[in-house]
Amino acid sequence: DAKTTQPPSMDCAEGRAANLPCNHSTISGNEYVYWYRQIHSQGPQYIIHGLKNNETNEMASLIITEDRKSSTLILPHATLRDTAVYYCIVSPRGAAGNKLTFGGGTRVLVKP
C-alpha cells in the first residue's frame, strides 16, 4: 500500500476551518484515500473516503488533487471535540485489499 505523509501536529482555532494536508505521491490507481480520527483512548472513527472526486459529508470535506498525489481534509467549523489524531490512509478497495496501515497521523489541537 502507498505510504502517506502528514504533519505531526497542528493547532487550530475553535470555530475556524481546519485544513489537514496529506501527501500520498506513490498512490496507485485502485487506491482510495481514507480519513479516520482517534480521540484519546477510543477506537478510530471513520470520517470520509474518496478515489478522485472531492467528497463531502456531515463531518468533513475531502479535496483530492487532480494528480491524486495529495489531499486535504477540511473540518469546516472546528470544535473542541474535534481535538484528536487524524489519520490519512490509502488502501485498495475490496475484501483482500482493505487492510488499513496507520502511520503517525496529525495530532490536532483545537483551541478556544
Add this chain to the structure above:
Amino acid sequence: GAVVSQHPSRVICKSGTSVKIECRSLDFQATTMFWYRQFPKQSLMLMATSNEGSKATYEQGVEKDKFLINHASLTLSTLTVTSAHPEDSSFYICSARDPPRGHRTDTQYFGPGTRLTVL
C-alpha cells in the same frame, strides 16, 4: 456510520491467564474483521485479519498460538490472548468491514477498544 462493539472495554488479569475479547458488528454483517493493537503513544498496528468461516491471517511477528482468533459468525469475532504476560498489556481494537452496497464502496468501522492490563 455502522456500529461495532467490543466487550469488555477494560480488563485486568494476572500473568499466565487467558483473556477473551469479543468484537461484534451490530447493524451489518461483516465477512472480514481486523484486530489491531496500540501501545501508549504509538499508532495502531494490525495483528490479524479474520474471515468468517476460515482461519485468520496473521501479520508478521504476531504469534498465532498466543493470539487466537475465531470468527464463527458474520457478526462476531473473538480474540483470545493466551497465557497473558505484562508485555501483552495494550489497547486492543477490532474493526469490521462493511461490504459495498450499491454505489457505496466498502468501509471499515472500528470498535471502541479494550484496555488490557496484565499484572
